[in-house]
Amino acid sequence: MIQSVEQAQVDRVDARAIEAVAVAARAAQPQLAAAPGEQRRAALLAAARELRASRAAILEANERDVADAVDLTSAQRDRLRLDDARIEQMAQGVEAVAAQPDVVGRVVDGWTLPNGLRVRRVRVPLGVVGVIYENRPNVTADAAALALASGNAIVLRGSSQALASNRVIRGAIARGVASVGLPEALVGLVEDTSREGARAFMRLEGIIDVLVPRGGPGLLRAVRDEARVPVIIDGDGNCHVYVDRAADLAKAAAIVENAKLQRPGVCNAAETLLVHAAVADEFLPQLAERLGSCELRGDERTRALVPRALPATAADWETEYLAPILAVRVVDTLEDAIAHIRRYSSGHSEAIVTEDLAAATRFTGEVDAAAVLVNASTRFVDGGQLGFGAEIGISTQKLHWRGPMGTEALTSVKLVIWGDGHVRT
Ligand SMILES: NC(=O)C1=CN([C@@H]2O[C@H](COP(=O)(O)OP(=O)(O)OC[C@H]3O[C@@H](n4cnc5c(N)ncnc54)[C@H](OP(=O)(O)O)[C@@H]3O)[C@@H](O)[C@H]2O)C=CC1
Numbered sequence: 266m267i268q269s270v271e272q273a274q275v276d277r278v279d280a281r282a283i284e285a286v287a288v289a290a291r292a293a294q295p296q297l298a299a300a301p302g303e304q305r306r307a308a309l310l311a312a313a314r315e316l317r318a319s320r321a322a323i324l325e326a327n328e329r330d331v332a333d334a335v336d337l338t339s340a341q342r343d344r345l346r347l348d349d350a351r352i353e354q355m356a357q358g359v360e361a362v363a364a365q366p367d368v369v370g371r372v373v374d375g376w377t378l379p380n381g382l383r384v385r386r387v388r389v390p391l392g393v394v395g396v397i398y399e400n401r402p403n404v405t406a407d408a409a410a411l412a413l414a415s416g417n418a419i420v421l422r423g424s425s426q427a428l429a430s431n432r433v434i435r436g437a438i439a440r441g442v443a444s445v446g447l448p449e450a451l452v453g454l455v456e457d458t459s460r461e462g463a464r465a466f467m468r469l470e471g472i473i474d475v476l477v478p479r480g481g482p483g484l485l486r487a488v489r490d491e492a493r494v495p496v497i498i499d500g501d502g503n504c505h506v507y508v509d510r511a512a513d514l515a516k517a518a519a520i521v522e523n524a525k526l527q528r529p530g531v532c533n534a535a536e537t538l539l540v541h542a543a544v545a546d547e548f549l550p551q552l553a554e555r556l557g558s559c560e561l562r563g564d565e566r567t568r569a570l571v572p573r574a575l576p577a578t579a580a581d582w583e584t585e586y587l588a589p590i591l592a593v594r595v596v597d598t599l600e601d602a603i604a605h606i607r608r609y610s611s612g613h614s615e616a617i618v619t620e621d622l623a624a625a626t627r628f629t630g631e632v633d634a635a636a637v638l639v640n641a642s643t644r645f646v647d648g649g650q651l652g653f654g655a656e657i658g659i660s661t662q663k664l665h666w667r668g669p670m671g672t673e674a675l676t677s678v679k680l681v682i683w684g685d686g687h688v689r690t
């Protein structure tokens with residue numbers, strides 16, 4: 266039989282071991298779906314306790330991960346590294362998910378037909394959620410907590426760089442789950458972190474109900490080419506801030522600084538600044554000073570106002586730097602800003618700074634992204650910040666869900682119809 270190169274590679278990994286983890290999760294999921302909300306909540310609270318109790322083991326594993334990782338950018342190193350405070354945040358994140366209102370079985374709406382049939386639409390778990398994610402170990406806890414809270418089993422495929430950390434974190438959560446009488450298999454971890462293993466994972470048709478690929482363009486290409494399971498893409502963030510002619514420039518400077526520099530390596534950090542020509546003279550020189558060592562790459566009009574800015578090339582408008590670098594362009598109109606964003610945005614998070622309600626309304630109406638913000642930093646587009654407790658990722662696609670994915674995003678709906686001997690005529 267003739268095989269493609271990709272298929273031959275998939276065959277070389279232990280695809281059966283990966284499948285076994287997912288099959289076990291699938292077998293366990295109905296028990297979770299039938300469990301009362303109190304038991305799911307108790308599992309999460311126990312998992313948080315186990316995370317705190319495993320602090321030393323998590324730190325030790327994480328040190329090994331950091332020591333073994335080669336060629337990390339500063340953003341990747343920052344993501345991978347855990348410390349006491351981050352482990353505590355992880356446990357608190359699990360508790361925050363436990364405190365969310367229960368979504369399983371929630372009645373979305375209901376109606377009674379003229380013939381007496383009673384129809385209700387209720388929320389149900391998706392089933393088995395797979396997630397492929399970057400080298401950020403806290404995602405292991407966040408994703409598992411959100412899945413369990415919403416009645417789903419989860420199979421985690423984290424980065425090869427974080428495997429030791431993820432093993433210990435997954436172990437702690439599984440112990441919490443088992444301590445309340447639920448199966449540990451509800452939280453599965455793919456131990457084969459090869460790229461071929463990831464591709465085998467994407468092909469688990471009929472076993473994984475939905476895959477959440479959380480990462481950059483390389484991962485998304487692989488998913489588009491290889492996945493045989495339904496996906497919710499949580500992709501890269503080429504995010505913009507537009508400073509309008511009617512902006513309060515003090516607010517604008519604080520927002521741009523926060524959006525770019527508070528944590529430059531994350532997907533909701535700003536990458537390009539657009540400034541209306543009417544305020545560029547006043548705004549850009551003071552901003553350049555405020556941004557300190559942040560590298561600026563500007564168009565010609567920007568460079569005339571900010572001599573330290575390097576020339577921006579066409580590629581800069583497309584680039585997610587994930588670093589303290591900001592592309593800057595002066596635009597003549599709100600329409601030009603919207604057109605630039607329409608062309609280059611990856612559909613993650615886009616912000617306008619303005620005191621003009623009409624401009625803000627036009628921006629929020631016409632810009633097509635998971636989140637549009639008025640007079641606020643793009644850094645707020647995060648599950649924890651927006652009240653979801655945590656996030657499994659930030660969906661950059663339109664179907665099923667858009668934006669930070671909390672428990673509701675991990676459910677679908679089912680019609681429950683009650684009759685009394687009704688037959689259709
Ligand atoms: N929308 C969202 O919710 C989020 C988006 N992101 C985006 O992720 C990117 C940063 O993370 P980064 O780690 O660089 O992302 P990558 O896409 O490089 O890696 C993410 C995960 O995918 C795996 N992976 C990468 N390429 C492939 C491939 N071709 N085939 C199979 N698996 C693959 C990685 O494995 P390994 O590490 O083992 O190579 C890792 O587990 C940014 O673009 C950021 O915006 C990040 C977080 C959240």
Ligand SMILES: N[C@@H](CCC(=O)OP(=O)(O)O)C(=O)O
Nearest residue numbers: 344399401530531532533647
């Ligand atoms: N949820 C995050 C942003 C998403 C994220 O985790 O991004 P990344 O640092 O690229 O892994 C936050 O704002 O803190």
